Amino acid sequence: MDMYMLLKLLVYQFTFSSQCPGHRPTYEFPHPLARVSQSAGYWLSYIVVDLLIWWGIRGYINEFRKRKLKLPPIAYFSTYHGSISHLPTGYMWSPHLVPKPIDWGPLVDVVGYCFLNLGSKYEPKEEFLQWIQKGTEPVYIGFGSMPLEDPKNTMGVILEALKVTGQRGIVDQGWGDLGNLMEVPDSVFLLKDCPHDWLFLQCAAVVHHGGAGTTATGLRAGCPTTIVPFFGDQFFWGDRVHQKGLGPAPIPIAKLSVEKLSNAIRFMLEPEVKSRAMELAKLIESEDGVGAAVDAFHRHLPPELPLPTSSSEDIDQPNPLQWFFIQIEKWCCPSC
Structure with missing residues (x-):
């Protein structure tokens, strides 16, 4: 043979x-x-x-x-x-x-x-835990290891969209150094190195690049999802999420703007979208x-x-x- x-x-x-x-x-x-x-x-x-x-x-x-x-x-x-x-x-x-x-x-x-459940042993820092508990559920925004041509401009879009929509936000600095050396309002927390399966349970909605694992973890947590694809299969997952009514149409990173991100956040926070996300989360949780x-x-x-x-x-x-x-x-x- x-x-x-x-x-x-x-x-x-x-x-x-x-x-x-x-x-x-x-x-x-x-x-x-x-x-x-x-x-x-x-x-x-x-x-x-x-x-x-x-x-x-x-x-x-x-x-x-x-x-x-x-x-x-x-x-x-x-x-x-x-x-x-x-x-x-x-x-x-x-x-x-x-x-x-x-x-x-x-x-x-x-x-x-198939989940690794990395968050089961995670212990957040007291500062982060206090920030989460002192206000409404935040919107998570992060792009993981994706490269950013202009991190300062992208961070400006994120901060303005959160301000316009009146939402608190957790910004994952990732490999793109979002928010590096920038002053941010008290309503925004800059984060590094936190297991998504713990973090997303604390969030009202999530905005990310659409990696397969990140998408799965957000949906398992019952989070309405906006995918900002950079390349590869991220567009595929963005389309699937949108077709299920769990988030808006994907926004390619090159087209990310204050208006589009603000509209996406508003869409995700609609009660019926959250309801659909929670229904899917229950189905995912029942799977082995x-x-x-x-x-x-x-x-x-x-x-x-x-x-x-x-x-x-x-x-x-x-x-x-x-x-x-x-x-x-x-x-x-x-x-x-």
């Missing part, structure tokens, strides 16, 4: 993803790394994005196969037909936020979120993502390790679309 395939069977027999459905094409929504507005292009977006990623990393993979595994190089479509559809896959997000597409089939499970993931893993394990097959049996004949991309790949990277 091909050593690479043996490793896949032993180590990746069940593939888990917590971020986005980038490996499994569907007609229900586009690849999270692709901005496709027409449903006709949803399925094709997975092939195009995956192929672009493959062209970027194929050299490293084939060099590893050649030097370490003593195996011949592989071509994306000719070997794996552009997907991992032959492998069981589990997606670790709530099916109440993104239901499993009907065209994914029995090898795919959407198991629910870890247990469902373990059950799915065991359910899909083969009764015995498959026996080696000849090379002619390993690869089915490609369909016309796969054949087309195989020819493109051969033309673009003949040495790979």
Whole structure:
């Protein structure tokens, strides 16, 4: 048996993803790394994005196969037909936020979120705890590790939006140094290094960049959510949150303004939005993502390790679309 395939069977027999459905094409929504507005292009977006990623990393993979595994190089479509559809896959997000597409089939499970519960042992500083307790629930605003071209201007937008809406705010300084060396009013607290699963329970609503983990934690806490995406799958989660009525349409960081952030805060604080967020939080809390993931893993394990097959049996004949991309790949990277 091909050593690479043996490793896949032993180590990746069940593939888990917590971020986005980038490996499994569907007609229900586009690849999270692709901005496709027409449903006709949803399925094709997975092939195009995956192929672009493959062209970027194929050299490293084939060099590893050649030097370490003593195996011949592989071509994306000719070997794996552009997907991992032959492998069981589990997606670790709530099916109440993104239901499993009907065209994914029995090898795919959407198991629910799997949380680390980092806040269970967190002890906040007394100054922070007193600030939280002396007023109304604040609005959290933070962008984590996302880079900011102009932190001072972004912080100005945040402070003005909080002032206009009359809200208290917790600003996570993050890697973008929001509020660094700035004077802020008493209604705003500058924060660093606090577990989100503890912090978000203290907040009325949250504004963040839309990372998969941050989005999950905010929804679990019952927080209406505004996502300010920078890149990647953040737009995908922003769209999902908006479609569920849990927050306004996502505001790309380049378009963040006092008016848009103020309107977003007002939208999140509407009673019906909070009610929808709390309903979803209860559904998420009732899920057992870890247990469902373990059950799915065991359910899909083969009764015995498959026996080696000849090379002619390993690869089915490609369909016309796969054949087309195989020819493109051969033309673009003949040495790979």
